[in-house]
Amino acid sequence: MDKVHQRFSNRFGSHWIKVKFYQEKPKDDAKRLKEVRFCEATREAILYPILLDKESITCPGARHAFGWQSLFESELLKECGDKQNMKESALKSMVSHVPYFKKPFKYIGLNTNGAPDLVLSYIPPREVMGLIKKYHSKEGSNLDVSLCTMMAVCGNIAVRAYLEEKISLSFGCDDSRKLANMGREYVAVGVPRKLFNLFVD
Numbered sequence: 001m002d003k004v005h006q007r008f009s010n011r012f013g014s015h016w017i018k019v020k021f022y023q024e025k026p027k028d029d030a031k032r033l034k035e036v037r038f039c040e041a042t043r044e045a046i047l048y049p050i051l052l053d054k055e056s057i058t059c060p061g062a063r064h065a066f067g068w069q070s071l072f073e074s075e076l077l078k079e080c081g082d083k084q085n086m087k088e089s090a091l092k093s094m095v096s097h098v099p100y101f102k103k104p105f106k107y108i109g110l111n112t113n114g115a116p117d118l119v120l121s122y123i124p125p126r127e128v129m130g131l132i133k134k135y136h137s138k139e140g141s142n143l144d145v146s147l148c149t150m151m152a153v154c155g156n157i158a159v160r161a162y163l164e165e166k167i168s169l170s171f172g173c174d175d176s177r178k179l180a181n182m183g184r185e186y187v188a189v190g191v192p193r194k195l196f197n198l199f200v201d
Contacts, residue, residue, distance in 0.1 A: 004116065005116070007200035008119055008121065010200075011199060011200055012121070012123055012127045012130065013123060013124075014124075014127070015046045015122075017042050017045050017046070017110055017111055017119060018112070019110060019116055019117055019118050019119065019120060020108070020110075020115075020116045022106060022107040023105055023106055024107075025106070025107055026051070026107065026109055026112055026113070028049055028051065029049070030049035030109060031044075032050075032053075035058050036056060037057065037058060037062060037175055038052070038057060038059065038062040038066075038153060038154040039062075039152070039175060039179055040180060041110060044110075048111075049110065049112045049113075050109070050111065050112075051108070051109055051110075051112065052108040052110070054104075059175065061151040062151065062154035062155075064098075064100055064151070065098065065100045065101070065154040065155035065159045066100070066101055066104055066105070066108070066159070067100055067101035067103065067104030067105075071095055094148060095150065095151075098155040098160075099155060099159045099160045099163050100155060108158075115193065116193065117192065118190050118192045118193060119191050119196075120157050120158060120161070120188065121189055122180065122186040123186060124186060124187070125185075125187055131189065131191075132167070134198065134199055135167060135199075138198045143166070143167055145168065145169045148170070149171065149172070150173055152171070152172045152173040152176050153170060153180065156168060157188050161192045162192060165195070167189065167191055169187060169190075170187070171187060171188070172187075172188055
């Protein structure tokens with residue numbers, strides 16, 4: 001499954017990105033990015049393998065999702081509330097429903113070598129329909145999703161797909177729409193390793 005992202009690309013179009021979580025630094029010849037947002041790094045991963053760690057990520061939401069810094073234990077929640085033009089009570093409620101790593105990993109690889117923990121992409125709704133239709137035909141059940149416009153790619157795609165082992169969908173957030181080149185015609189999708197064989201052989 002090393003080339004699973006290419007198989008997803010062949011089946012559903014667009015660029016698919018492998019995501020791998022590590023406790024030990026991998027030996028890959030991957031580029032270390034600094035001062036980026038996770039969604040922004042996914043755009044760069046189309047060009048070359050990326051390795052991220054706690055020091056790489058500047059986005060408070062992504063740092064929270066990956067378990068590196070809690071939004072509830074700092075002034076960051078207020079900053080996010082100001083940015084979202086949202087009351088702190090409403091923001092706390094939303095953030096509490098976004099999954100996060102209670103035991104954080106030390107590194108995140110994007111398109112690094114080996115089998116990934118999940119793949120993600122930004123694809124048109126028609127392709128999302130095809131993916132879900134295939135899921136229905138194989139699993140014989142509906143797909144329940146949780147949608148949020150905060151931590152859209154980091155928390156609601158990458159972390160959720162990993163922890164819940166199910167397809168995750170997101171319409172993005174303000175940052176991912178801009179920094180990941182997620183155009184108005186695309187939806188973010190994450191598929192965990194457990195479900196790879198449902199979609200590609």
